[in-house]
Amino acid sequence: MKKALASLALGVFLAGSLNAAEKADPRLELMKEMRTMMDAMEQIQRGGLYSSGDEMKQGVKKLQGTLKSLESEDVKAILPKDQVYAYKFAQKTAHMLRLYSDDLIASVEAGRMDNALDDYTQLLKQCMSCHIRIRNW
Amino acid sequence: MDRRNFLKVVAAGATVVAVSPSLIRGNLYAADGALFKAYEKAQLVDAAGKPIKASSLAKEVTYIFNYPYASTPCMLINLPKPTATDVQLTSENGEKYVWKSGVGKERTVVAYVAICTHQLTHPTPNDSFIGYVPTNKKTMAYDKSGVIVCSSHLSAFDAGSGAKVLGGAATQPLNAVVLEHAADDTLWAVGILGQDKFHDYFQAFRPEIKEFYGKPAESKKLVSISAKTVKLSEFSKEIIQY
Numbered sequence: 020m021k022k023a024l025a026s027l028a029l030g031v032f033l034a035g036s037l038n039a040a041e042k043a044d045p046r047l048e049l050m051k052e053m054r055t056m057m058d059a060m061e062q063i064q065r066g067g068l069y070s071s072g073d074e075m076k077q078g079v080k081k082l083q084g085t086l087k088s089l090e091s092e093d094v095k096a097i098l099p100k101d102q103v104y105a106y107k108f109a110q111k112t113a114h115m116l117r118l119y120s121d122d123l124i125a126s127v128e129a130g131r132m133d134n135a136l137d138d139y140t141q142l143l144k145q146c147m148s149c150h151i152r153i154r155n156w
Numbered sequence: 157m158d159r160r161n162f163l164k165v166v167a168a169g170a171t172v173v174a175v176s177p178s179l180i181r182g183n184l185y186a187a188d189g190a191l192f193k194a195y196e197k198a199q200l201v202d203a204a205g206k207p208i209k210a211s212s213l214a215k216e217v218t219y220i221f222n223y224p225y226a227s228t229p230c231m232l233i234n235l236p237k238p239t240a241t242d243v244q245l246t247s248e249n250g251e252k253y254v255w256k257s258g259v260g261k262e263r264t265v266v267a268y269v270a271i272c273t274h275q276l277t278h279p280t281p282n283d284s285f286i287g288y289v290p291t292n293k294k295t296m297a298y299d300k301s302g303v304i305v306c307s308s309h310l311s312a313f314d315a316g317s318g319a320k321v322l323g324g325a326a327t328q329p330l331n332a333v334v335l336e337h338a339a340d341d342t343l344w345a346v347g348i349l350g351q352d353k354f355h356d357y358f359q360a361f362r363p364e365i366k367e368f369y370g371k372p373a374e375s376k377k378l379v380s381i382s383a384k385t386v387k388l389s390e391f392s393k394e395i396i397q398y
Contacts (some may be wrong), residue, residue: 107396122363
């Protein structure tokens with residue numbers, strides 16, 4: 020009985036530690052944000068292709084919700100070791116993503132879907148630009 | 157007008173254009189293949205509107221002026237040594253053209269469009285990722301300094317040889333601003349050499365350009381008469397250089 024209780028306590032302790040480590044690891048948080056960004060981009064594209072301004076706006080909202088992680092210095096935690104110095108570039112990318120996504124909303128609201136799709140293209144270019152840099156392509 | 161007078165007028169006009177191509181606007185393909193586009197002639201002046209003298213430029217400092225459009229930044233640099241002359245360059249379309257040399261008493265003053273030919277990185281009032289790296293500083297983009305570096309994707313350009321690509325992802329030189337150096341040591345921008353990226357720049361950075369320079373009618377206005385020239389450290393709040 021004592022052994023079982025000790026094992027249970029150890030199990031709970033280990034699970035708790037792992038959970039805490041997961042929460043504390045900014046890399047995991049940022050990776051999650053990256054996946055959300057990808058979903059957001061897909062949603063914007065879907066909205067554009069199906070002429071749904073609302074879908075595009077929802078995608079932008081989702082995208083903008085992830086930008087804080089790139090705009091802060093936390094971004095250093097997710098960058099490869101040899102690219103940590105380039106965090107300013109990631110911050111600049113986040114700034115440009117905010118700028119283009121704000122413009123995308125304004126374009127949708129003005130009924131300028133051509134401009135909105137152009138903004139989407141620029142958003143995608145920003146993503147590519149940063150990944151080219153970070154991965155040394 | 158009789159035939160003789162008409163021929164005189166035509167001959168005089170042709171002579172004027174031949175002597176100073178900047179008097180006409182449009183693409184000029186010279187016999188040697190040089191690609192040159194003349195714009196409004198503009199004198200480089202300081203923040204107070206006083207003409208800048210070539211000999212008064214600090215060495216190895218990046219200065220910024222907007223030319224040929226109100227929103228297209230260019231850099232002016234007084235290099236530590238005379239530039240090369242008659243440098244043959246190639247655009248990404250394969251067109252060959254010749255960059256003559258720097259200007260000034262010692263041929264050390266150069267000007268280039270400060271829009272990277274790779275992904276159009278350029279200085280803004282907020283920040284700058286592109287600029288000249290002085291000889292006493294190091295850069296990650298190239299094994300020597302004294303070069304122009306775009307710190308976005310680490311392209312390096314030879315400041316003393318028409319901004320020829322030295323390394324990185326850029327596939328063509330920075331566009332050169334053609335300068336005239338007057339007898340009174342003043343500097344004038346008269347045109348752009350090389351295959352320009354202005355159209356792509358205006359399209360790609362529409363929201364940003366609007367934020368800093370206003371509506372397209374304002375931002376695409378051609379610079380004429382004078383171009384305000386300030387140090388990059390005064391133009392941009394933050395300079396990022398790797």
